Amino acid sequence: MSDIRxxxxxxxxxxxxxxxxxxxxYRAVNSRDARFDGVFxxxxxxxxxxxxxxxxxxxxxxxxxxxxxSAAAAQAAGYRACRRCRPDAVPGSPQWNVRADLVxxxxxxxxxGVVDREGVTGLAxxxxxxxxxxxxQLVAELGAGPxxxxxxxxxxxxxxxxxxxxxxxxxxxxxAGFSSVRQFNETVREVYDRTPxxxxxxxxxxxxxxxxxxxxxxxxxxxGPLDTGHLLDFLALRAVPGVEEVVPGARRGARTYxxxxxxPHGHGIAEVDGPPPGTADRGWLDCRLQLSDxxxxxxxxxxxxxxxxxxxxxxxxxxxxxxxxxxxxxxxxRPGLRSPGHVDPHELAxxxxxxxxxxxxxxxTLAGRLAARYGRPLPAPSGGxxxxxxxxxxxxxxxxxxxAMPAARRRAVLGLAAALAGGAVRLDAGADREQAAxxxxxxxxxxxxxxxxxxxxxxxxxxxxxxxxxxxRHGLARLGHPGDPAAAASAGAAWAPWRSYAVxxxxxxxxxxxxxxxxxxxV
Numbered sequence: 001m002s003d004i005r006x007x008x009x010x011x012x013x014x015x016x017x018x019x020x021x022x023x024x025x026y027r028a029v030n031s032r033d034a035r036f037d038g039v040f041x042x043x044x045x046x047x048x049x050x051x052x053x054x055x056x057x058x059x060x061x062x063x064x065x066x067x068x069x070s071a072a073a074a075q076a077a078g079y080r081a082c083r084r085c086r087p088d089a090v091p092g093s094p095q096w097n098v099r100a101d102l103v104x105x106x107x108x109x110x111x112x113g114v115v116d117r118e119g120v121t122g123l124a125x126x127x128x129x130x131x132x133x134x135x136x137q138l139v140a141e142l143g144a145g146p147x148x149x150x151x152x153x154x155x156x157x158x159x160x161x162x163x164x165x166x167x168x169x170x171x172x173x174x175x176a177g178f179s180s181v182r183q184f185n186e187t188v189r190e191v192y193d194r195t196p197x198x199x200x201x202x203x204x205x206x207x208x209x210x211x212x213x214x215x216x217x218x219x220x221x222x223x224g225p226l227d228t229g230h231l232l233d234f235l236a237l238r239a240v241p242g243v244e245e246v247v248p249g250a251r252r253g254a255r256t257y258x259x260x261x262x263x264p265h266g267h268g269i270a271e272v273d274g275p276p277p278g279t280a281d282r283g284w285l286d287c288r289l290q291l292s293d294x295x296x297x298x299x300x301x302x303x304x305x306x307x308x309x310x311x312x313x314x315x316x317x318x319x320x321x322x323x324x325x326x327x328x329x330x331x332x333x334r335p336g337l338r339s340p341g342h343v344d345p346h347e348l349a350x351x352x353x354x355x356x357x358x359x360x361x362x363x364x365t366l367a368g369r370l371a372a373r374y375g376r377p378l379p380a381p382s383g384g385x386x387x388x389x390x391x392x393x394x395x396x397x398x399x400x401x402x403x404a405m406p407a408a409r410r411r412a413v414l415g416l417a418a419a420l421a422g423g424a425v426r427l428d429a430g431a432d433r434e435q436a437a438x439x440x441x442x443x444x445x446x447x448x449x450x451x452x453x454x455x456x457x458x459x460x461x462x463x464x465x466x467x468x469x470x471x472x473r474h475g476l477a478r479l480g481h482p483g484d485p486a487a488a489a490s491a492g493a494a495w496a497p498w499r500s501y502a503v504x505x506x507x508x509x510x511x512x513x514x515x516x517x518x519x520x521x522x523v
Contacts, residue, residue, distance in 0.1 A: 025067050029053045034283075035224065035315055038090040041068045043079045050074035055085035072152035073143025080193040081155075083202070088156040088191075091223045092305070094313035097460045098497065100433050102127060103141050106134060107149075108429035108460075113299040115150035116177035117264055126430050154178055155191040157298050160218055162196055163203040167294070169196050175294035215290035216297065220272070220305055224314035225281060225336030228274040230508060231308055232257055234340055237360055240351070241368035242386040243375070251276050260378060261300055261343055262388045266292030268300050269382050270343075272308065281336075285310070290382075306460055309338035317498045321505070326481050326491055330505050337508065339500040345427035345458035346420050347389040352453045353412050353446065354405070366405065370395065373402055392420035412445025419443055433459050456500045465492040465499040475506030 028036045034054035043050040044060045050068065051057065068074040071081070071088055081088050096107040105127055109115075114123050123146055124131040135145040142149065158176040161167060167175070173184035173196075188196050232255050236246035244259035253276035261268040268291040275282070285308065289300050305311060314336055321331040331337075342348040354370075355363035367389075374390035390398075395417035403410040419425040425439040426432075433455055440451045449468055456464035465488075466472050473483035481491060495502040 022067055023062075025053075026062050026065060029055075029065070030059050032056065032059075035313075037087075037223065038093050038311070039095075041071055041074050041087055042066075043068055043074050043077065048079055049082045050079040050087060051082040052085045052087040052090050055082055055087075057082070057084055068143055070142040070144055070149065070152070072148040075152055075155075075191055076144050076148050081191055083192070088152065088159065089219075089221055091221050092311040094223070094311055094316070097311060097462055100461075102129065102134070102137050105430040105432070106138060106146065107142075110146060110149050110153065111298075111302045112429045113153075113177070113264070113296075113302070114430070115146055116154065116295075116298070120146045123430075126428070150177070151187060152191070153298060155187050158184065158188060158196070159192065159199060161216070161294070161297070162200040164217055166205075169200070171294070172196070175297060177295065177298065215269075215288050217286070217288050218301070219284035220287050220301070220308065220310055221284045222308075222310040223312065226285075226308075226310075226314075227334055227336035227338065228285070229277065230334070230337050230504070231340060232274045234504075235307075238351075238364055240364055240371055240389065242384070243368070243371050243389050245384040247383065249273050249276075253277050258383060258385060259343070260385050260388050261296075261303065262376075262391070263291070263293070263296035263299055265295045267376075267378065267388055268292065268296060269378075269385060270300060270304050272304060303343040306341035307343050309340055309460075312338055312462075314338075317501045320498050321495055321502055324494060326476070326479055327495070327502060327505055330479065330509060334505070334508070337501065337504055339462060339504050340457065341460045342457050344389065345431075345454075346392045348458040349416060349420065349427060349440075349454050350390075350392075350395060350413060352450050352457075353409065353416055356409055356412070356445075356450060369404070370398070370402070374398055392417045396421045408445050412443070415443050416440075416446065427454070427458050431459060433461055456503070462500045463497040464503065465489070465495070466503055467492060469503070471507045471510045472503060474510035475508070478509045478512065479506075 025040055029042050032054045036053040040053065041050050042053060042055070043066045045064045045066065046060070050071070068077065092111065096104050098104070106123065109123055109126060114126065120131050120134070124134045127134060138145050138149065154177040158172055161172040161175060162169070170181055173181045176184065178184040178187065185196060188194065188199060192199050232246055235244070235257050239245050244257070246255050246257050248254070249256040250273070255274045257272045257274070259270055261270055268289055271288040273286040287304060289297065291297060291300060318331055318335045321327050324331070351363065351367050354366045371387050371389050374394045375387035377387050378385065396414065398414065398417070400410055403413060416425070419439070420427065425436065425443070427436055436459060437451050437455060440446050440454060449466055452464045452466050455461045467485040467488035472488055476488055476491065477483040481487065492499050492502065
C-alpha cells in the first residue's frame with residue numbers, strides 16, 4: 001500500500017472548511033443549500049428553533065440567526081428541533097470519516113452507541129484519554145460534550161420509534177437508550193417541544209405501517225448523488241451465502257440488499273431497497289430492520305449507513321477527482337459513486353485475508369463455508385439468510401481442516417482471528433487507523449494490500465490507495481495510463497485525500513463490459 005495520509009490536502013475543498021464565517025453560512029441558508037445539512041445547524045432567536053441549512057421555511061433575518069456545529073450544541077443552548085425540516089434526521093457530517101484525530105474517532109464511537117452501552121468513561125478508555133480531556137476537546141469543537149451528543153442521538157432514535165412503530169412509549173424510552181422514563185419524557189419535551197404522545201400523534205396510525213414480518217421501517221438520508229447501482233453490484237458480487245444477499249425488490253427493476261447483523265444486545269436482519277433504474281434521486285434509501293433487541297436500533301442504523309457510505313461528501317470528491325486528467329471524465333460521469341464500508345470490521349478483516357490471491361467468487365465461497373460451520377444460526381431462516389458471520393472468538397478456535405486453503409493463509413486467518421479476539425488488534429469505530437495498520441502488518445501472512453483493503457472498508461478511511469491491486473492496474477490500463485505499481489502510485493498521489501474513491505472508480509473501469517469474466521477487484 002502506498003502512503004495513506006490521514007491529513008486532508010490543503011487544495012481539497014471540504015464542506016466544513018468552505019463554511020468558515022457566519023456570513024458565508026448565512027448565504028448557504030439563504031440559498032437552502034442541502035450540501036451543508038449536517039455540517040452546521042441554524043438557530044433562530046425569535047422562535048427558539050434550530051434547523052438544517054436547507055429548511056424550506058422563510059429565511060430568518062440575519063440578526064436573529066446563530067450557528068452551531070452540532071445538533072447537541074443547539075439543544076444545549078435551549079433551541080428545539082424544527083418540525084418542518086427535521087434537522088435531527090440529516091446525514092452525519094462527512095468530516096468524521098475524513099478525520100482521524102480524537103474528535104473524529106470519538107464521534108464515530110458515539111454514533112455506534114458506545115456512550116449508551118459503556119458510558120463516558122468507557123468511551124474515554126477506548127480512546128486512551130481521560131473523560132475530562134475528551135469532554136474539553138468535544139466542547140471546543142462541537143459545542144457539546146459526549147453526554148449531550150449521545151442525548152441528541154437518543155432523542156432522534158426515540159422520535160423514529162414513536163413515529164414508525166406501535167411500541168408502548170415506556171418500551172421506546174429504554175430502547176432509545178434512556179436510563180429512565182422521566183429522563184426520556186424531559187428530553188423529548190426539550191428537543192421537540194412535544195410530549196412523547198404528542199410527537200407520536202403527528203404521524204397518523206395509518207402511516208405507521210409495519211413492514212411485512214414486523215420490524216422498523218425508516219429512511220437512510222444521504223448527501224448529494226448516490227450511485228446505488230454501483231453499491232448493489234459491489235455487494236452482490238461479494239455476498240456471503242447465508243449471511244447476505246441481493247434479491248429483486250418490490251418495484252420492477254429494483255433490487256434489495258439483505259443481510260444478518262451481529263449487534264451488541266442481540267442480532268438483526270437489515271434490508272435496504274435500491275430504486276429502479278432511471279428513478280429520480282429522492283435523497284434517501286428505504287431501510288427495514290428486524291431486531292431481537294430494540295436497544296440495538298441506533299447501532300444498526302449507523303452500521304448500515306457506514307456500509308453504504310451515506311455520510312460522504314460526493315461534491316468534494318467530484319471536485320477533486322473530476323479535475324484529474326486520468327480519472328476526471330469517469331468521475332464526472334458517475335458523481336455519486338461511493339466507497340462501501342462494512343457492518344462488522346472483524347468480519348471484513350477475515351474476509352480480506354480469505355480473498356488473498358484468489359478470485360472474488362472463491363473468497364465468497366470460502367467465507368460461506370466458514371459461516372455455515374462456525375456462525376450462529378438465526379432462530380429461523382429469512383429468505384436466503386440463515387446465519388450470523390462467525391465471531392473472531394469462534395474462528396480463533398476453528399479446526400485447521402475446516403480451512404480449505406494454503407497453509408500460509410490458514411495461519412493468517414487463525415492468527416488474525418486470535419489477535420482480534422484477544423484485543424491485540426483493534427478495528428472498532430474509534431480505532432487509530434495508523435496504529436491498526438501497524439498491528440495488522442505485524443501479523444504473519446498479512447501484507448500491505450490486505451491492510452489497505454481493511455483500512456478502506458473496515459475503518460472507513462477515504463484515502464487508501466492499492467497500487468498493486470489487479471483491478472486498479474487493469475482500470476488504469478483501460479483509461480490509457482500505465483498500470484504498473486510505481487506508475488499507479490505516482491498517479492494516485494494527485495488523488496489524495498479521496499484515493500479510496502479513486503480505487504472504486506478504477507475498479508468500475510476495469511469491470512466495464514469488454515471481457516466476459518470480471519477482473520478481481522477486492523474481496
